[in-house]
Amino acid sequence: MLAYRACGCRGKPEGDSRHQKQRRDCMETERSMNADPETVNPAPGFARPLMDWYQAHHRDLPFRRDREPYHIWVSEIMAQQTRIEAMVQYYDRFMTLFPTVQDLAAADEDTLHRAWQGLGYYSRVRNLQKAAQIVARERMPRSKKELQTLPGIGPYTAGAIASISFGEKAAAVDGNVLRVFARLYDIREDVTKPAVKREIEARVLDAMIEPYGEFNQAIMELGALVCTPGTPDCAGCPVNQWCLAKDPASLPVLPEKKRKTEEEKTFLIYTDGYRMHLEKRPAKGLLAGLYGFPEGEVSKDTTGIHPLPRYDHVFTHKIWHIAGWLVPVEQGAMAQMYTPEEIEAGMAVPTAFQPLYKAACRLLAEGIIGRERVSENTQD
Structure with a gap:
């Protein structure tokens, strides 16, 4: 115990940061002195x-x-x-x-x-x-x-x-x-x-x-x-x-995690029955330069629209609570319309939009466009 006591670390408060490094150094020395020399390597030790x-x-x-x-x-x-x-x-x-x-x-x-x-x-x-x-x-x-x-x-x-x-x-x-x-x-x-x-x-x-x-x-x-x-x-x-x-x-001691900010997001997937509208996001900001669906609001009473399953997407500092609607449009009414094959071949749709994209693809494959007005319930 000599090395540990000689430096005056004994008796110091456990939480006193001024002595923590010194205390650790002394504990290492103490362990080396008291251990079987055949089982403890010299520096660099382990x-x-x-x-x-x-x-x-x-x-x-x-x-x-x-x-x-x-x-x-x-x-x-x-x-x-x-x-x-x-x-x-x-x-x-x-x-x-x-x-x-x-x-x-x-x-x-x-x-x-x-x-x-x-x-x-x-x-x-x-x-x-x-x-x-x-x-x-x-x-x-x-x-x-x-x-x-x-x-x-x-x-x-x-x-x-x-x-x-x-x-x-x-x-x-x-x-x-x-x-x-x-x-x-x-x-x-x-x-x-x-x-x-x-x-x-x-x-x-x-x-x-x-x-x-x-x-x-x-x-x-x-x-x-x-x-x-x-x-x-x-x-x-x-x-x-x-x-x-x-x-x-x-261990290790880490700072308390900050609470993530939460945001409600509604995205609209415009479709002409076999293609869907994607647009490139701004060059700066969250998901910059990637393809995504535009934000917007719709009334549940609008004829022909279809709700997509709600979900949450967690970013490092925020959470999006996401709702989506499949919105039919006439062919030729919108630019930047792409088939699923075109999207899969060369467009980066980030993880945040993947559940919307996959749900929309399923509905398009089922020929859902053109059916009667959607239920008031927006969740699966």
Whole structure:
């Protein structure tokens, strides 16, 4: 207990943030002094057991089969808001369409959005293309610092590319890494705070061993498969003997989630019986540049219109409560009318509109247009 007592940490209040980092450092020293020296590695400690575990248990993913920076880059951008298991099919499709940076740089907007359909957060792919155009004209940056000059590449993505593709000793700190290190070092402070993030990044760098990219992937894989949110598999964790957290499930500390704003939305699907009207949304704002249905209001008493099932769509900061109406129009009465085949072939209809689109397609296939006036009930 000498190291822990000598610094004066004993007796300090648990919540006193001025002493928390010092306390963690002392606890690590104390554990090393009291443990069997044959079971505790010297610095970087848990790194080698972690790497051995990764070699034995990592998932076979297409973007891990080489160190091509373009592959790593695209996969990391896709994975930011999407589970890896769900993302793989989108990655394969994207790489078939855009096998090189030059192909991505030259893609037209509709093809680009269509390739990203289902992943959401379309600003990611627009920034990805902007960055690809810079790389195609110039060169691929090789360092974490340089990579962050490209649109859409932040510290995490830059660290992943720099370490995996170019062997730089660079930390790639995402949500998985924050969670793993908050538990390893019993960090009971909000991990979204810049100072806490910097502390965790410093600890990652201190623990890293070569190959650095593999170390980053191992930490992320540990967070995804073992040190998961809520119910971590501590018994199956390769680094549990170094973990200082007494209650891992309570970590990491995160800020209270802000309440999402809620909006009522009514969209009109104009149809001439076999085509439907789609319009491109404004270049800025939510779902910018994508195809969607116009907003509007109708009276339930209007003859010939048909209600579509209501549903909610959840964005990062808001919720849309969506209602839709199928509205018949005469052939030739409206521009921008498309068949389902044309839409499926090359138009990006975002997830928010997909239930409306699919319901409209079903009704058109059933020949519903032209039937008697609709029921007052607007829900299935």
